[in-house]
Amino acid sequence: MQRKIAVVGTGYVGLTTGACLARLGHHVVCADIDTEKVARLRAGQVDILEPGLADLVKRGLADGNLEFVVGAANAVAADTEVLFLCVPTPMGADGAADLRAVESVLAEVRGILPAGCAVATKSTVPVGTADRLQYMVDVPIVSNPEFLREGSAVGDFLNPDRIVVGSADRAAAQKVGDLYSALEAPTLVLDAPSAEMVKYAANCFLAVKLSYVNAIAQLCDRVGADVQAVTEGMGYDPRIGRSFLKPGPGWGGSCLPKDTTALMHVADSVGLDFGLLRSAIEQNAHQQADVLDRIRQACDGTVRGARIGVLGLAFKAGTNDLRDSPAIRIAEALIGEGAEVTAHDPAITGEMPGMRLVDDPYEAVKGAIAVVVLTEWPEFRTLDWTKVAELMDGFTVVDTRNLLDGDELAHAGLTWQAIGRPVESPGHRLR
Ligand SMILES: NC(=O)C1=CN([C@@H]2O[C@H](COP(=O)(O)OP(=O)(O)OC[C@H]3O[C@@H](n4cnc5c(N)ncnc54)[C@H](O)[C@@H]3O)[C@@H](O)[C@H]2O)C=CC1
Numbered sequence: 001m002q003r004k005i006a007v008v009g010t011g012y013v014g015l016t017t018g019a020c021l022a023r024l025g026h027h028v029v030c031a032d033i034d035t036e037k038v039a040r041l042r043a044g045q046v047d048i049l050e051p052g053l054a055d056l057v058k059r060g061l062a063d064g065n066l067e068f069v070v071g072a073a074n075a076v077a078a079d080t081e082v083l084f085l086c087v088p089t090p091m092g093a094d095g096a097a098d099l100r101a102v103e104s105v106l107a108e109v110r111g112i113l114p115a116g117c118a119v120a121t122k123s124t125v126p127v128g129t130a131d132r133l134q135y136m137v138d139v140p141i142v143s144n145p146e147f148l149r150e151g152s153a154v155g156d157f158l159n160p161d162r163i164v165v166g167s168a169d170r171a172a173a174q175k176v177g178d179l180y181s182a183l184e185a186p187t188l189v190l191d192a193p194s195a196e197m198v199k200y201a202a203n204c205f206l207a208v209k210l211s212y213v214n215a216i217a218q219l220c221d222r223v224g225a226d227v228q229a230v231t232e233g234m235g236y237d238p239r240i241g242r243s244f245l246k247p248g249p250g251w252g253g254s255c256l257p258k259d260t261t262a263l264m265h266v267a268d269s270v271g272l273d274f275g276l277l278r279s280a281i282e283q284n285a286h287q288q289a290d291v292l293d294r295i296r297q298a299c300d301g302t303v304r305g306a307r308i309g310v311l312g313l314a315f316k317a318g319t320n321d322l323r324d325s326p327a328i329r330i331a332e333a334l335i336g337e338g339a340e341v342t343a344h345d346p347a348i349t350g351e352m353p354g355m356r357l358v359d360d361p362y363e364a365v366k367g368a369i370a371v372v373v374l375t376e377w378p379e380f381r382t383l384d385w386t387k388v389a390e391l392m393d394g395f396t397v398v399d400t401r402n403l404l405d406g407d408e409l410a411h412a413g414l415t416w417q418a419i420g421r422p423v424e425s426p427g428h429r430l431r
């Protein structure tokens with residue numbers, strides 16, 4: 001049955017939610033405060049790199065199921081049944097989630113939401129938010145956390161592992177859950193605090209898992225084991241699973257860093273010493289510091305004045321999102337230490353402060369003392385590494401994603417320095 005839906009915020013989550021719910025047959029009005037973005041969306045233009053999203057937007061516009069307006073109030077009509085909050089909840093100065101955008105939207109719509117409408121919160125908000133903000137509106141607030149990943153947002157939304165809805169008003173929670181009835185996924189109808197907690201518990205678990213793997217990779221480096229073989233051996237155990245076991249330059253992106261810090265803040269506020277999560281956050285900083293050390297070593301101890309080629313700036317492959325990207329942090333640290341950074345990322349164009357951004361990966365490595373792979377774009381694997389070796393002034397490639405073929409690099413005359421794997425160098429294996 002077609003429902004009348006309003007979605008506030010047209011970023012990764014809001015636009016995906018709006019376009020996918022329209023695809024499921026609902027009528028959706030999406031609102032944003034960014035006037036120019038709304039104008040572009042009305043013309044079918046999608047700024048973010050998300051496979052299938054632009055097609056869904058165009059389709060929704062064409063069949064009349066998807067509209068874009070400026071301002072939350074303009075998305076609400078007398079027959080609106082569910083209003084989704086998909087606005088940012090960034091890290092505040094004290095580490096807690098900053099809920100000002102959520103509160104300002106509620107203040108904007110509080111007087112005009114029709115009776116019978118429900119507010120569904122897709123923004124990631126700390127436990128207790130639904131109950132705490134309930135006084136602001138006369139309609140029920142339902143927590144409906146979103147688990148999509150950037151780069152596969154549409155696929156994740158339409159093929160979810162689970163739907164979670166939670167509210168003090170069970171009927172309202174069920175109503176929000178029913179919007180997804182065309183999708184085959186288990187639906188959990190919970191109380192609001194539990195639904196809110198599922199989101200943080202899941203993201204923080206992923207962060208802890210990655211910090212653990214990154215620490216194991218560091219250990220592999222020191223004891224002569226190969227982390228690729230180790231994680232393969234671990235992954236056969238279904239209790240561990242194969243996914244999220246790839247070491248890297250530290251985890252980043254717009255969510256894991258802010259959500260781990262926000263949950264830490266919640267734990268602190270109730271007097272719980274969540275040392276495990278704190279260690280995971282600290283390990284992530286060590287991981288980035290370790291990558292910087294490797295780059296310094298490749299430049300004979302200091303990067304001052306050294307030309308460094310950076311391959312990849314996005315926080316992971318498949319996205320052009322630079323928010324809280326470990327690659328950007330590492331590039332900025334190198335620039336801060338006096339390196340001359342030339343960077344290439346297949347999804348990023350324009351200007352980047354402090355560095356030269358080039359469209360051609362070979363231009364990025366030209367004259368470099370060391371090359372650093374920071375994002376796991378598959379196209380870096382198939383570069384002509386003999387050509388790279390000829391263009392470079394040095395010979396070390398620090399592969400923070402364990403992406404490249406070490407043998408191929410060694411044959412090209414390069415030293416391949418991965419994370420938790422034996423160093424491959426022309427003629428011999430080094431530790
Ligand atoms: N990016 C992701 O992969 C995921 C994000 N989340 C959560 O979803 C929320 C939104 O994240 P993103 O979509 O990444 O953010 P985003 O930054 O991509 O998009 C947010 C949008 O909201 C708009 N906006 C801000 N204030 C507004 C207001 N008062 N009225 C109308 N529009 C307003 C902004 O202009 C922007 O277009 C956050 O709480 C995040 O933690 C949850 C799951 C996945």
Ligand SMILES: O=C(O)[C@H]1O[C@H](OP(=O)(O)OP(=O)(O)OC[C@H]2O[C@@H](n3ccc(=O)[nH]c3=O)[C@H](O)[C@@H]2O)[C@H](O)[C@@H](O)[C@@H]1O
Pocket residue numbers: 124146147148149150151203206210243244245246247248249250251252253254255256315316317
């Ligand atoms: O709340 C959110 O916003 C989302 O956060 C993450 O999704 P996303 O930020 O898109 O990115 P991930 O794919 O989870 O990657 C996070 C970071 O971990 C790194 N990573 C991931 C996997 C891996 O094996 N190794 C690894 O280093 C990535 O490079 C990246 O820096 C979660 O995976 C989503 O389920 C969640 O909805």
